[in-house]
Amino acid sequence: MTHFTHLNEKGEAQMVDVTEKEFSQRIAVASGIVQMQPNTLKMIIEGKHKKGDVLATARIAGIQAAKKTADLIPLCHPLFLTSVKLDLSPDIEANCLKIQATCKLSGQTGVEMEALTAVSVAGLTIYDMCKAVDKEMVISSIQLEEKKGGKSGNWQR
Structure with a gap:
């Protein structure tokens, strides 16, 4: 049976004690999609949104x-992140931002x-900036793609 590390023996929520764990290099990659109308995507790609650069704002x-x-x-x-990178890629055929x-x-x-x-808030920022022109946007498929490092080792979707 799987043990939930965030619960103590009484079933109460707890922060996991990592004091004795070894330091290691850790990497995590996550992804998500914001589906939108073709005209909304075109506006974002061409930088013509009246609220400014949607992609730069979402990245930040x-x-x-x-x-x-x-x-x-x-x-x-609380973690001391050494790198956070966001890639926002338009997919014109699918009318979405990846x-x-x-x-x-x-x-x-782990991270x-x-x-x-990061993926969730970037998607929410895109939605917030574009909701006035496209109320039908859908944020979806937020998922972990890969993790490296730590006691449990590497994992990839």
């Missing part, structure tokens, strides 16, 4: 979100939540 929001993950997710450890976040550090716990939070 995702980076900030990764750094604030411990403030947003109650049992996450978001990918890569987070890195040398530490005692999966930081990468997932």
Whole structure:
């Protein structure tokens, strides 16, 4: 049976004690999609949105979100991230923006939540900036793609 590390023997929520864990290089990659109307995507790609550069704003929001993950997710450890990168790629045929976040550090716990939070907030920022012109946008498929490092080793979707 799987053991939930965020619960103590009484079933109460707890922050996992990582004091004795070894430091290791850790990397996590997460992705997501923001589906939208073709005209909305065209406006973003051409930089003609009246609120400004949607892609640059979403990228900065995702980076900030990764750094604030411990403030947003109650049992996450505050981490010293060494790198946060966001890639926002338009897919004209699918009428969407693909978001990918890569987070890195040398530490005692993984960076999966930081990468997932970066993707989520980047998607929400795109939605916020474009909701006036496209209320039918859908943020979806937010998922971990890959993690490297730590006691559990490497994993890839």
